[in-house]
Amino acid sequence: MKRHLIILKVFILLVFLSIPATETAAKKENSKPKGLEVPSSVVNISKENTFANPTPDLPRLQPSNFAKELLESSKIKIENPKLIRMLNESAATKSPFSFGARATIFLGEWPLNYKSEETAPNWQYQKVNTNFYDNRGGTGNYQIHYVQEAQKIIKGGLTAKVVQAEDVQKMMQQKAYEKVRLPLAFETAVGGGTKHHQVYNIPPTRTGYLYAYAPAVHEKGSLTFGEVYLVMKGSKYRIIVKNVTSQEIGAWIPIQDHLSFSFEARQ
Structure with missing residues (x-):
C-alpha cells in the first residue's frame, strides 16, 4: 500500500x-514572430530567377565585452551596427598606468536607433513584366504563363534625406525583417528569361494580359540621432550622448525573389 x-x-x-x-x-x-501573411497571388521565384540576388545584408553584430559595457553605460539605446563595429574594433586597452587620466573623445554624430511603428506590404509595388496574347481569332482556350522578357532592377529607398543613410537603411531593414520574415533588400533584380509554371487560360475572342509585380514593404517609424562621446576617467570608460534629436522616417524595401501576379482577359 x-x-x-x-x-x-x-x-x-x-x-x-x-x-x-x-x-x-x-x-x-x-x-x-509569425511573419507576414502572403496572398496566393504572390510566389517565391528564388529557384527560377535567372539573376542570382545576393543574400540580404542583415547585420547581427555582437558587441565585444568592452563594447557591451560601453553600450550599457549610455542612457540612449544604441543599435547602429556600424557604431557597434567601431566600438568592437576599439577594444579598450585598460592600462594600469591610466589611473588619474581623463579624456573626452568626440566620436561624431550618429543615427543611434530606430523604432518601428508600422510595417505594411504593397504587393504591387512596381510592375516588372507584362505577358500578352491575342486569342480573338482562336477557337479554344490559349494557355500562357509568366516569362520575364527583360531583366528588371527594383529599387527602394528612404522617404526623407538623412545623414548616414546607409546605416539608417540597415536598421530599418532589420526591424522590418523581424516583422515580415521575408527576404528584404533595398535593391533586387528579376533576370530576363525567368519563368513560372502557373498557367492562365485566355478564352477565344479575348486578349490576355498577365502582369508581374515586385512587392515591397513600407516601413515607418522614429529615428534617433545624437552626438556620441567616449569619456575616460582613469581605467573606466563610458559613453555620453548629447544633443539628442528624433525624426519620423519611412522607407520602401522590396521583397527579394518574390512576384505578385495579376491576370486579365479582355474583349
Missing part, C-alpha cells in the same frame, strides 16, 4: 512540474 502511495505521489508531482514547462513552451511558441 505504501509503495502505491509513493508511486501516486511521484506521478502527481511530475504532472504538476510539467504544467509550467508546457505553459512556458506554449508562451515561447506564441511569442515567435
Whole structure:
C-alpha cells in the first residue's frame, strides 16, 4: 500500500512540474514572430530567377565585452551596427598606468536607433513584366504563363534625406525583417528569361494580359540621432550622448525573389 502511495505521489508531482514547462513552451511558441501573411497571388521565384540576388545584408553584430559595457553605460539605446563595429574594433586597452587620466573623445554624430511603428506590404509595388496574347481569332482556350522578357532592377529607398543613410537603411531593414520574415533588400533584380509554371487560360475572342509585380514593404517609424562621446576617467570608460534629436522616417524595401501576379482577359 505504501509503495502505491509513493508511486501516486511521484506521478502527481511530475504532472504538476510539467504544467509550467508546457505553459512556458506554449508562451515561447506564441511569442515567435509569425511573419507576414502572403496572398496566393504572390510566389517565391528564388529557384527560377535567372539573376542570382545576393543574400540580404542583415547585420547581427555582437558587441565585444568592452563594447557591451560601453553600450550599457549610455542612457540612449544604441543599435547602429556600424557604431557597434567601431566600438568592437576599439577594444579598450585598460592600462594600469591610466589611473588619474581623463579624456573626452568626440566620436561624431550618429543615427543611434530606430523604432518601428508600422510595417505594411504593397504587393504591387512596381510592375516588372507584362505577358500578352491575342486569342480573338482562336477557337479554344490559349494557355500562357509568366516569362520575364527583360531583366528588371527594383529599387527602394528612404522617404526623407538623412545623414548616414546607409546605416539608417540597415536598421530599418532589420526591424522590418523581424516583422515580415521575408527576404528584404533595398535593391533586387528579376533576370530576363525567368519563368513560372502557373498557367492562365485566355478564352477565344479575348486578349490576355498577365502582369508581374515586385512587392515591397513600407516601413515607418522614429529615428534617433545624437552626438556620441567616449569619456575616460582613469581605467573606466563610458559613453555620453548629447544633443539628442528624433525624426519620423519611412522607407520602401522590396521583397527579394518574390512576384505578385495579376491576370486579365479582355474583349
